[in-house]
Structures are given as C-alpha cells and as structure tokens.
Amino acid sequence: MPGQQLNQANPRPDPSLLPDSILEYGIKLHTEDYLAEDEIKALRSFRRAADYIAAAMIFLKSNALLEDKLTKDNIKPRLLGHWGTCPGLSLVYAHLNRIIAKTDLDALYVVGPGHGAPALLASLWIEDSLNAVTSNAQYARSKQGLSNLIAAFSSPGGPPSHINAQTPGAIHEGGELGYALSVSFGAVMDKPDLVVACVVGDGEAETGPTATAWHAFKYIDPAESGAVLPIVHVNGFKISERTIYGTMDDKEMIALFTGYGYQCCIVSDNEGDIDNNVAASMEWALAEIKKIQSAARSGKPIVKPRWPVLILRTVKGAGGPKSLHGQIIEGSFKAHQVPLPNCKTDEEELGALDAWLKSYKPDELFTGNGEPVQEILSIVPTDKEKRLGQKPESYKGYVPLDLPTWKDFAVESGSQQSSMKTVGSFLKSVAAQNKKTFRIFSPDELVSNKLDAVLEDDGRNFQWDAPSRARGGRVIEILSEHTCQGMLQGYTLTGGTGLFPSYEAFLGIVHTMMVQYSKFTKMALETTWRKDIASLNYLETSTWTRQEHNGFSHQNPSFIGAVLNLKATSARVYLPPDANCFLSTMAHCLKAKNYINLMVGSKSPSPVWLSPEEADHHCIAGASVWKFASVDEGVNPDVVLVGIGCEITFEVIAAAALLRQLAPELRVRVVNVTDLMVLGANGTHPHSLTDDAFNSLFTPDRPIVVNYHGYPVEVKGLLFGRPGVDRISIHGYSEEGSTTSPFDMMLCNGTSRYDIAIDALRGGAKHNAKVAVSAHDHESYFKHRAQKDKEYIFEHGEDPEDTFAIPTFA
Numbered sequence: 114m115p116g117q118q119l120n121q122a123n124p125r126p127d128p129s130l131l132p133d134s135i136l137e138y139g140i141k142l143h144t145e146d147y148l149a150e151d152e153i154k155a156l157r158s159f160r161r162a163a164d165y166i167a168a169a170m171i172f173l174k175s176n177a178l179l180e181d182k183l184t185k186d187n188i189k190p191r192l193l194g195h196w197g198t199c200p201g202l203s204l205v206y207a208h209l210n211r212i213i214a215k216t217d218l219d220a221l222y223v224v225g226p227g228h229g230a231p232a233l234l235a236s237l238w239i240e241d242s243l244n245a246v247t248s249n250a251q252y253a254r255s256k257q258g259l260s261n262l263i264a265a266f267s268s269p270g271g272p273p274s275h276i277n278a279q280t281p282g283a284i285h286e287g288g289e290l291g292y293a294l295s296v297s298f299g300a301v302m303d304k305p306d307l308v309v310a311c312v313v314g315d316g317e318a319e320t321g322p323t324a325t326a327w328h329a330f331k332y333i334d335p336a337e338s339g340a341v342l343p344i345v346h347v348n349g350f351k352i353s354e355r356t357i358y359g360t361m362d363d364k365e366m367i368a369l370f371t372g373y374g375y376q377c378c379i380v381s382d383n384e385g386d387i388d389n390n391v392a393a394s395m396e397w398a399l400a401e402i403k404k405i406q407s408a409a410r411s412g413k414p415i416v417k418p419r420w421p422v423l424i425l426r427t428v429k430g431a432g433g434p435k436s437l438h439g440q441i442i443e444g445s446f447k448a449h450q451v452p453l454p455n456c457k458t459d460e461e462e463l464g465a466l467d468a469w470l471k472s473y474k475p476d477e478l479f480t481g482n483g484e485p486v487q488e489i490l491s492i493v494p495t496d497k498e499k500r501l502g503q504k505p506e507s508y509k510g511y512v513p514l515d516l517p518t519w520k521d522f523a524v525e526s527g528s529q530q531s532s533m534k535t536v537g538s539f540l541k542s543v544a545a546q547n548k549k550t551f552r553i554f555s556p557d558e559l560v561s562n563k564l565d566a567v568l569e570d571d572g573r574n575f576q577w578d579a580p581s582r583a584r585g586g587r588v589i590e591i592l593s594e595h596t597c598q599g600m601l602q603g604y605t606l607t608g609g610t611g612l613f614p615s616y617e618a619f620l621g622i623v624h625t626m627m628v629q630y631s632k633f634t635k636m637a638l639e640t641t642w643r644k645d646i647a648s649l650n651y652l653e654t655s656t657w658t659r660q661e662h663n664g665f666s667h668q669n670p671s672f673i674g675a676v677l678n679l680k681a682t683s684a685r686v687y688l689p690p691d692a693n694c695f696l697s698t699m700a701h702c703l704k705a706k707n708y709i710n711l712m713v714g715s716k717s718p719s720p721v722w723l724s725p726e727e728a729d730h731h732c733i734a735g736a737s738v739w740k741f742a743s744v745d746e747g748v749n750p751d752v753v754l755v756g757i758g759c760e761i762t763f764e765v766i767a768a769a770a771l772l773r774q775l776a777p778e779l780r781v782r783v784v785n786v787t788d789l790m791v792l793g794a795n796g797t798h799p800h801s802l803t804d805d806a807f808n809s810l811f812t813p814d815r816p817i818v819v820n821y822h823g824y825p826v827e828v829k830g831l832l833f834g835r836p837g838v839d840r841i842s843i844h845g846y847s848e849e850g851s852t853t854s855p856f857d858m859m860l861c862n863g864t865s866r867y868d869i870a871i872d873a874l875r876g877g878a879k880h881n882a883k884v885a886v887s888a889h890d891h892e893s894y895f896k897h898r899a900q901k902d903k904e905y906i907f908e909h910g911e912d913p914e915d916t917f918a919i920p921t922f923a
Contacts, residue, residue: 132364139367140378140421144386144393151491156207156388158478158489162239163203164432165473166259167231170266171196171451172466177260178475178483183467188457193267194274195228197449198314200431201346202232206501208391209310210240211492212399213499219306219339221607222501223285225293225323226314226346228274228450231266233283238262239485240493242281242502246642256483278636278643281502284606286633289625291320294343295599298329300506300607301339302600303549305410307506307607308402310342312425315358316351322595327373329596330420331577332589335409337549340402342395343375343422348429350446366424374577376401376419381426394423414583417576432472434465506607510644511706512550514610517542519700523693523725529919532759533654533716535692536699537566540612543703544587545570551703552604553588553612554597562614562654563716594622601649602630610647610703616655617713618669627651631679631709638682638707648685648708651676652699654716656822657846657858658760664852670823673789676711677827681798685710686789688822690762691721693728694787701732713822715759720919722766722785735788735800736810742769742783742922750782751877751884753811754869757786758822761845763917764859765820768869770920776891778883781873784810794834807835814840816876820869821845842872856912860903867899 148156169177171194176187202224212218224233237243238259243252252258265271272279275287285296297311317323330341345366349359361369363379370377380394381387398421405418430448435441438461442452453469456462480486497503522539524530543551544567552574559565567588574586589600594615601611613620630649637643657668676684685708689695695714702710722739723731731737740746742765754769756762762785769783786792793801802810811817817840821828825845832838849861859865871892878885905913 135364135368138371138377139363140376140397142378142390142393142397144389147389147393152211152392153388155488155492156211158486159207159210159239159492160200160203161473162478162485162489163206163232163235164200165470165475165478166235166238166263167199167203168196168433168470169263170194170231170234172453172456174264174268175260177263178256178479179470183463183470185457185463188463189268190457191267192451192454194231195226195450196231196433196452197348197350197430198226198229198346199232201348201425201427202226202229202312203236204387204391204427205310205312205344205425206232206236207492208388208395209501210494211392212395213501214492214494216399217496217499218308218399219499219504220501221284221300221307221309221504221507222282223293223297223300223309223311224276224287225290225312225317227287227290227317229287230272230274230276230280233276233280234262234266234272237281237502239489240500240502242500245497245503246281246640254484259479259483278633279640282504282507284507284603286629288632289629290314290317291322291595292599292602292626293317294323294326294341295329295596296603297341297343298326298333299600299603301333301341302552302604303337303609304339304506304607305337305406307339308342308399309339310344312344312346315345315347315349315356318345318358319356322593322599325591325593325596326599328591329600331374332574332591334574334576334583334585335406335418336414336583337585340406340420342398342402345422345424347424347426349444350429350449352449353446370422370424374417374419375422377422377424379424379426382428387427391425397421398423409583434469437462437465508643509608511605511608511610511647514543514551514703515546516700516703517546519696520725520729522696523728524721526693526721526724526727527919528721529718530692530721531563531716531718532689532692532695532714533563534566536695536714537564539696539699540564541566541569547610548585548587550608551587551610553614554601554604555588555590555614556594556597556616556619557590557592558616558655559588559590559614562616564614594619595626598623598626602626605647605649608646610650612650612652612703614652614654616667617653617657617672618655618660618667620651620653620672621669621675624672624675627675627709628679631683634707635680635683645706648702648705648710650702651709651711653711653713656713656715656760657850658758658822659715659717659855661850661853661855661858665850668846668850670713670846673711673713673823674827676709677789677830679709681790681793683707683709684790684798685800686713687711687787688713688758688789689732689787690756690759690785691719691723691728693721693723693725694732697728697732698787713758719759719763731785732787735791736784736786736802738810739766739783739785742766744773744780744782747782749780750812750815751780751881752873753782753784753815753817754873755784755786755811755817755819757789757819757828760855760859761820761822761864764864764866765869767866767920768873770922771866771870771895772873773922775894776874776884776887778887779873779877779881782812789831792828792831794832797834804836813837816879817841818869818872818876819843820864840876842876844868844872854906854910854912856916857903857906860899865899867895870895
C-alpha cells in the first residue's frame with residue numbers, strides 16, 4: 114500500500130554496493146563492560162528521569178508525578194513538543210555529564226534538532242540549572258518546581274518547544290534547521306580548552322548549510338582553538354518521511370565522513386548496550402581531540418588531522434508507545450511529534466499514556482520532596498560552572514575590543530579614496546590588537562572588496578592550505594554565506610567580536626539566519642542573567658551601483674529591508690558617504706553591543722567630502738546639512754535634496770552643482786543621511802529625529818527629493834507617520850540594469866543627477882516664481898543631456914569623460 118513503508122519500525126538500511134573494505138576506515142571499539150555497574154545504573158536512571166520529565170512536559174498540566182490517577186483533566190488543552198528526538202538528546206546529555214564530572218571537561222552542548230527542548234529542559238532541571246537563572250524558585254529541584262516546569266512547557270508564558278535564549282547553556286536558536294554545526298565551530302574559536310558537543314539530527318543533516326558546515330573543522334587551528342565533537346543523531350525519520358541518513362548503512366556513512374576528512378565511529382544499541390557504546394565512543398573521541406591539540410601545541414602539528422565524528426543510531430522515540438490503533442509508533446515517524454495526540458478525548462490513548470509514563474517508575478527516580486534521587490545526581494558535575502547549563506562561555510558576555518584610533522587612518526578631504534581600502538587598513542590594526550577576540554568571516558570576496566590589507570600580516574586561517582596553516586590568521590574565508598553566518602553567531606555569543614563582509618547582492622542568502630539570531634538576542638536581553646554581547650556586524654559592499662560589469666544578478670540591495678524589519682532595539686543601518694565617515698562608523702559598530710549593524714559602502718574610489726572632524730560630527734548626528742553644496746549654506750531653501758548612500762550622494766551633489774550653474778535662482782539645501790534610522794517617525798526608533806529636529810533639517814514645508822541607495826519603499830516605510838510626507842519624492846533602486854556602465858545604472862534606475870535635478874526644479878517651482886518661469890526649459894535640457902549621455906555610453910561602451918569628476922560650486 115502507498116505509505117505503508119512509513120509505518121514500519123526503523124528497518125535496517127539496505128546493504129550498499131560499497132566494498133566491505135570501506136569499513137576499515139571506521140573506528141571499531143571494544144565496549145563490552147566498558148562502564149562500571151554503578152555508572153551504568155546512574156546513567157540509566159538519569160536518562161529515565163529526563164525522558165519521563167520530557168514526556169510529561171508534552172502532555173501534563175497537573176499530576177506531574179502521577180501521585181493520583183491519570184485523568185483527562187490532567188492533560189493540557191494543547192499538546193506541543195517533539196518526542197522522537199528526546200531520548201537520544203537525553204542520552205547524550207547524561208554521558209556528557211558523566212565525562213565532565215569524571216575529567217573536568219569544559220563543554221557546551223549545542224542541539225540541532227529544532228524542537229528538542231523537552232530533553233534539554235528536563236536535564237537542566239535535574240542538574241539545577243533552571244533554578245539558577247529563575248527567581249522565586251519557580252523551577253527549583255522540588256515537587257513544586259517540577260510541577261511548575263511540566264505545566265508551563267509550551268503554555269503561554271512558559272518555555273517553548275524549541276531551545277531559545279531563555280534556555281540555560283544555549284547558544285543556538287532551535288527554530289530553523291541547518292546551523293548548529295557552524296555555530297559550534299564558531300563557538301570554539303580562540304577558546305583552546307572548550308569542547309562543543311553538537312548533535313546534528315538526521316533531518317537537519319539534509320539541509321545545505323549543514324552539508325557545507327562539515328568542512329568547518331578545516332578552519333580550526335588546534336593550537337589556538339577548542340574542538341567540536343559532532344554527533345549525527347540517526348533515528349531514521351523526520352516529520353512524516355524517512356531521512357536520507359536513515360537509509361544509509363554503516364559503509365555509506367563511513368565513506369561519506371571519511372571523504373569529508375573525519376574519523377567516523379558508529380554508535381548503536383547493540384544488544385541493549387547503548388551506554389557502554391556511547392561512553393567508549395565519547396572517550397575515544399575526546400582522546401583523539403586531545404592528541405590533535407597536543408601535537409599542535411607542542412609545535413609538531415598533525416597535517417590535515419582527522420577529527421572524530423560519532424554516528425549515533427537510536428530508535429525514534431525510544432521508550433515511548435510501541436503501537437496504537439494498529440499502527441507502529443516507536444521507531445516510525447509517528448513518534449516524531451506527539452505520539453498520542455488525542456489522549457485528552459480518547460480513552461485508549463489516555464490509557465497508553467498512563468502506561469507509558471508509569472513505565473519509567475517515577476517513584477524510583479524522585480524523593481518524596483520531588484528531588485532526583487542521589488544515584489541520578491552522582492553524575493551531575495559538582496562544580497556548577499562545569500554544568501552544561503551554567504558554563505560561563507554561554508552567557509558571560511563579550512570582551513570589549515582594544516580599538517585603534519580611527520582618525521589615525523583618516524584620509525584627506527577633497528581626494529578620491531576607496532572607503533573599503535581605507536577601512537581595510539583600520540581593520541588590519543584591529544586584528545593585530547585583538548588576536549583572541551576578533552575575527553572576520555567572509556565569503557571568497559575579501560580581496561575583491563578591497564579589504565585585503567587585513568591579510569598582510571597573518572593571512573587567512575585555512576588549516577588545510579599550507580601557506581595559511583598555523584599562522585593565527587584572523588580571517589575565515591569560505592564560499593558559504595551560511596557557514597560564515599553560523600560561525601559568526603557562535604563566535605559572538607561566546608564572547609568574541611566579528612565582522613561579516615560580503616557582496617551586497619548575496620547577503621540575502623542569510624536573511625532568515627539573521628532574523629533567527631535577532632530573535633535569540635531579543636530574548637537574551639529580556640533575561641537577567643545573560644550579559645551584553647558584541648553586535649553582529651555586516652559590511653555590505655560591491656553594491657549594485659558599481660556592479661554594472663557583473664550584470665543584473667549582482668544588483669540587489671534587499672538586505673537593508675531585512676534589517677529594517679527587525680525590532681527597533683536591534684536594527685541599525687548605516688550608509689556612510691565617504692571614507693572618513695566609514696572609518697567612524699566602523700569604529701562605532703565594533704564597540705556597540707547587542708545590535709544587528711549593517712554598513713553599506715563602496716569599494717570604488719569616490720570623493721572624500723568631509724574631514725575627520727566633520728565626519729565625526731556628521732556620524733554622531735546621523736544626518737546634517739552639507740553647506741558646501743547648498744545655496745547660501747542652506748538657508749531658506751526652495752527645495753531640499755537628500756542623499757543616502759555613497760554613489761547616490763555623489764549624484765545629489767552633482768545635481769546641486771548643475772542647478773547652481775543652470776538655474777541659480779533655485780535655492781537648494783543638500784542633506785546627507787548616514788544613519789538611516791534617523792528618518793523613522795518620532796519615537797519609532799532610538800535614533801529617530803524628533804519632529805522639531807526633522808523640520809530643522811528638512812524644513813517644515815519645502816519639497817524634499819530623496820535619492821536612496823536601496824528600494825524606495827523602505828524610506829517610505831520609515832517616513833510613515835511624519836507630518837507632510839506628501840511633499841517627499843523618493844528615488845532609489847528600481848530593479849533596472851544589466852551589463853552596462855556605472856552612470857547608465859543611475860540613468861536606468863532614475864537615480865542620476867538629471868533625475869534629481871528635474872525633481873528639484875518641479876518642487877522649487879511651487880515656491881519660487883523665478884524658478885517656475887524657466888523650469889520647463891531647464892527640465893527639457895536635463896532630459897536631453899540624459900539621452901545624449903545614454904547614446905554615448907551605448908556607442909563607446911563607457912561613461913562620458915569626467916562623469917565622476919568631483920563637482921565644483923564656483
């Protein structure tokens with residue numbers, strides 16, 4: 114029957130066509146009687162307790178310890194949670210506890226399976242980490258504390274079904290799959306004693322970001338950084354289908370991970386001996402990590418070391434209901450979420466739930482006061498800062514950078530300079546002064562983006578490339594935006610400060626990752642125990658205005674809008690108009706805390722409009738009148754011209770110069786906006802101008818012509834709520850352009866000096882009769898000039914001479 118396969122319990126993968134000799138590359142361990150009997154009993158008791166609590170959290174709103182008969186009234190009105198992954202996550206948690214208690218290991222636990230929170234919360238309650246971060250003993254290790262936790266889970270105001278910033282020890286938001294592995298690798302950078310145990314679910318393993326992140330160990334220098342222990346949790350099913358990894362046999366797994374460059378160890382429940390198998394494999398893996406690190410730190414590094422990976426095969430939803438209504442549950446996709454979804458209304462399902470929960474024998478696991486029995490607590494680390502839920506790296510905040518003085522890198526006003534080359538020199542010094550707290554995570558675009566000065570001293574940190582190996586480079590350059598983003602998140606959340614430079618058009622690849630991260634940091638700020646972290650800093654260059662040579666596919670400023678949609682407490686967007694302003698902005702962003710900072714700028718040489726002192730004042734203000742380009746220093750204007758963005762501002766100033774020459778009767782004020790958030794209606798953003806300040810810059814009643822780097826609708830959205838917005842016209846990117854010239858890109862999108870000048874004439878004519886008399890003649894002339902320039906471009910293949918010469922106002 115169609116779909117019948119889905120109801121089968123974890124069938125063995127078909128034998129592959131690979132030769133048996135491939136198994137020689139896998140690690141074979143002798144695990145029989147590996148653990149002492151008391152250790153096995155403690156581990157099994159911990160797992161039983163965690164699994165019981167996890168299952169109870171999904172179903173029960175009362176009667177947490179089954180002291181009374183289970184009734185429908187004890188069942189929550191809404192059942193949420195994912196049971197299927199929980200037993201495996203509890204298994205790993207218990208064994209990490211045992212090893213930490215035994216060896217004093219410094220470890221964090223990162224969980225990829227998105228809705229595995231019940232297992233983590235249960236284990237955190239057992240080790241008393243939930244109680245450590247909540248007030249009024251809400252989740253204390255007591256009967257009442259346990260009842261509170263079980264009732265609150267996935268209920269309004271309680272912990273959600275996925276891990277989030279309110280989960281002690283968490284550095285990864287579980288809402289979107291694919292990023293646990295890259296986050297883990299970022300977390301261990303510059304922390305030589307830290308091991309991150311990262312569980313990658315076999316559903317998550319199907320994602321593209323996870324597939325690339327397997328290569329991330331090739332950017333880990335064992336002399337300076339810690340290690341990730343990846344644990345691929347293969348339980349065979351996702352929400353309603355087999356997983357790819359679940360259909361792969363051991364030979365195929367070993368072949369895959371051997372090709373990635375790992376040592377692969379298969380861990381399964383052979384004859385009910387899962388605890389011995391897990392314990393032996395974990396200790397083997399940690400010994401291999403230690404061997405690799407010791408070699409590197411003794412000055413004799415292993416070239417291309419093979420780091421360990423564990424393939425943990427478990428039964429989906431192990432320990433849960435075996436079958437119901439004639440269908441298999443345990444070991445099938447039906448165990449993935451809520452195995453008994455109708456237990457509040459169906460007597461058979463209620464009875465199955467009662468039998469399931471009682472099978473854990475909770476009376477043997479908890480004392481009369483509701484505390485875990487001593488046998489369970491015997492494997493919980495006594496040093497609280499060693500516990501997975503209280504490890505300081507997960508919450509202690511960042512180490513502020515030692516920044517050089519940005520004005521020491523300033524360039525002369527009136528010259529033409531690349532903002533990125535100027536900033537690159539500054540970043541080179543930042544990297545040199547912060548060898549353990551600063552890194553750049555970039556796709557393969559650093560040199561193209563003119564930031565290559567940061568490579569001059571130490572270069573890249575690519576351990577599989579001989580020229581880069583073991584040099585302490587601060588640059589991680591991998592052609593995967595997802596991996597860069599994940600590593601940046603892990604690095605930032607564990608105390609570092611990072612920068613993510615990229616081509617403008619391709620930052621959108623990590624749009625949802627950035628949003629997920631912002632949700633994590635929003636929740637983190639609402640806790641009392643998480644400390645401030647560095648901001649997540651994006652540097653967007655190779656912008657559409659100078660991507661005429663790469664064509665339409667490379668022209669996309671949409672990431673600005675993605676950041677604008679965030680909460681105002683998080684979002685910051687800066688468009689510095691020149692190199693000195695960019696230096697000021699970069700220094701500010703690297704010092705700022707808890708934000709998502711987006712900086713947009715040009716790598717091409719462009720005019721330096723402001724001196725360092727002027728740039729400093731301008732960036733502090735966020736927007737100011739540029740008197741040198743304004744008539745009578747901007748007093749009593751007929752029209753206000755606004756530039757937002759580097760090349761876009763150039764066109765505004767070129768328009769002002771043309772108007773000064775051809776329509777001197779028009780009184781023009783030029784304003785530059787470098788902090789986009791100042792435009793927001795009064796009170797909508799911490800940086801938004803008051804209405805009085807807005808009117809002082811833009812006048813209360815004169816027409817405003819805005820030339821904006823991004824999509825016009827973004828500025829419209831910011832200005833919504835400002836009085837008199839009907840006087841504002843907005844030019845911006847309008848999805849036009851291909852392989853052409855830089856100035857034709859402006860003409861195509863209506864952002865050229867001619868477009869701005871025409872709009873200025875139309876607006877000024879409403880308030881100045883002298884302008885109105887000749888407005889039509891001037892407008893016709895500007896349209897003629899635009900057409901002639903376009904014809905020249907198509908005939909000669911380049912812009913007219915002196916198109917981008919610095920305008921003069923003599």
